[in-house]
Amino acid sequence: MAREIIASVEPYETRVAVIEDGTLVNIFVERGEPLAGNIYKGKVVNVLPGMEAAFVDIGLDRNAFLHVTDIRSQRLVGEEVDESFGRGAIADRLRPGQEILVQVTKEPMGTKGARVTTYIALPAHYLVLMPTVNYVGVSRRIEGDTERKRLRQIADSIKPDKMGVIVRTAAEGVGERELRADVDFLLSVWNRVTERARNGKAPALIYQDVHLIRRVVRDLLTEDVERFVIDSPDEYGRILDLLSSFAPALKSRVTLHKGEEPIFEHFGVEKELERALRRKVWLHSGGYVVIDRTEALTVIDVNTGKYVGKTDLASTIFKTNLEAVDEIVRQIILRDIGGIILVDLIDMENERHRKRVLQALGEAVKADRAKIHIIDLTQLGLVEITRKRVYQDLEEVMRTHCPYCEGRGRVLSPETMSLRVRREVRRLARTNRARALLVELHPQVHALLFRDGESWLRQLEENNGKHILIRGREGLHLERVNVTEAADAAALEQEEVLVGAGRRTQLYWLDREPDEAVDIAEEEEEEYEHAAAVAGERATHGIFARLRQLFAVRRT
Known part of the structure; x- marks a missing residue:
């Protein structure tokens, strides 16, 4: 299996791709300072017996989460802990104000803070x-029984007293001298x-902990990697210096990319990265999988798509599912999807x-x-998978919530909005004290609102003694x-001038709660007055009267 590592280093972003037999299998993206692996001296903020957990202040924006199972019994230098530390219920182990040493095991994600443990682990190339x-x-x-036994014996002989070591995959075939050098280095750390x-x-x-490039050299650059190509001369020199200390035989496999074409484009990684962000992933047979992420879990759906098979339906479904599971695992690893994953395979009646x-x-x-666990395949064709998440996944790093739909992926349809607007206009005509109203909305909503003419609006004006102008405006949010x-129709024409200058008095979001309505900022009051002066009239009614009411309420 031909394995290559491609690294792109830019001022605000570092990206590393792992390619196996010409196929992209891993992509790592780092922006800013990583937190996973860092060790902090933290202070316990509060202890929650009902959750069997505590929150620890480690100096970040959000407190870190520490579960009771991650509390060790051994006390360390510099910690302020009681004799009961590590024994009994969470309330008996920790108290607010205690200072403890913790290591980040999971990066902050979304609204959640980092997860930490008191079990410290320091990795090197061959050992942890x-x-x-x-x-x-x-x-x-490391699968060979003889090799596993040999490495375990070496680890037993070189490990420090009352400490532990884990022999990593890179240590396969390595002698005691190299392993002991790792132990000495980690002890000094x-x-x-x-x-x-x-x-x-x-x-x-x-x-x-080290940044992405050094972490890749430490964790991924092993004997099975044919070449490591990087486009940064500075990082190239640092990698060679690093390898000189523990794996000089691998230095010949590191090369510097000197071409004018960007390294990710040269190796075809850029296009693969774009595909990794798509919701739908096509299979070679014509079937496809759809990957949807929610707050609680990731759902992956399998479909036959264009694949119609050659023999019977059962065989078509079986071949589609068989091809899909390989691509699903590839996408999980590539996107670094963690947490709960639910795979909806096409239903199979054949038990075999x-x-x-x-x-x-x-x-x-x-x-x-x-660390990944497959729970089971249910009668409905659902497979439950859990996967350990350490760093932010590709979706979290490269995307943000859509400001238009707020991450829901859907908005109200124009027809739904037109019906809601009609009800809202009727309510305003009945309850609003103003004699004239200007209503602006999305052009598609406007078209549906008047698909049968304006007779309903004229009747509404007559019944309520109001002048109501409704018009579409390009660029307005569909739900706004x-x-x-x-004060009257003539004044409304004046207000239209102000509206043309980009000024508003009330903004309605018809799919939001009332307290999510957008207010007008207080510091914009002078701009409204200036707009009135430009229009040639002092603000004594209409929009400005309403603004003064809003500000008066806000200031009292």
Whole structure:
């Protein structure tokens, strides 16, 4: 299997792609300072027995979340903990104001703060040192029993007293000298951590994990990587210096991209990255999968699409599902989707087909470096998957909520809005004290509102003794209605001048709660007065009278 790593370094963004046999399998994007892996001296803010958790101030915008299962029993230098620390209920282990050493295991996502643990882990190229537990482990990716036994024996002999080590995949075939060098290096790092924790005052950053390029060199650059291509001369030199310290044999595989064409375009990664952000992913057979993300979970739906099969329906469904599971796992890894994942396969009545598809899914997830669990395949064809999330996924990094639909993906239809506007205009005609009203709305809504003519509006004016002008305006949000008040029809024409200058008195969002209506900023009052002067009339009624009422209420 040909494996390559391509790295693009730009002023505000670093991207790394992993390609296997010409196919993009991983993409990592870093903007700003990463938090996962950092060690902080934090202060317990509050303890919640009902959640069996505590919130810890580590100096970020939001407090970090610490679950009871992530609290160790061993006390460390620099911590202010009671004798009960690590034993009993959460309320007996921690108290507000306590200073403890924690490590970030999951980046903040959305409205949630970072997740932290008191079990510290310091990774190097061949080993992970765990100073707070007494344990020896070997990566599950090293499959040979003889090699696993050899590495475990070496790890047992070199691990520090009352500490733990995990042998990483890169250590396969490596001798004791290299492993011992990693232990010595990590011990020196840990000694610096404890020294800073002893002298630091919470909340404080004690240890910062390396940035993306060094993390990729540490975690991914192994013997099975044929080449590592990077476009930054500075980072290229740092990588060579880093490899000289622990893996000089890999230096020849690192090359500097010197072409004028951007490196991601040169290797075809840019197009693949664009595909990784699409909602619909096509399969080679003509079927497709649809990936939808919600607050609680990610849902992946499988469809036959253009694929009609050659024999019978059962075989068509089976082949589509079989092809889909490989692409689904690839997309999960590529997009770094974490949390709960629900896969809706096409229903299969044949039990043998169901087992084959589930078996294929189990084989596919073995390529994932993250911790992933397949729960079961239900009778409805639903597969439940959980996957550990550490860093922000591709969607979180590269996209933001749509300001138009606020992340819902849907807005009210023009017909729904036209019906709502008609009801709203009737209400305003009945309850509003102004003698004239100007209503502005989206052109599509306007067209549907008057599809049968204006007779309903003229009747409404006659019944309520008001003059009402309704018009469409390009660029207005589909769900938004602007209403301007005036004392009479003549004054309404004056208000139209102000509306043309971009001024409003009331903004209605007909799909929002009342308290989500948009208010006019207080500092804009002078601009409204200036617009009135330009129009040639002092503001003694209509929009300005309404504004004064709003400001008077706000100031009292």
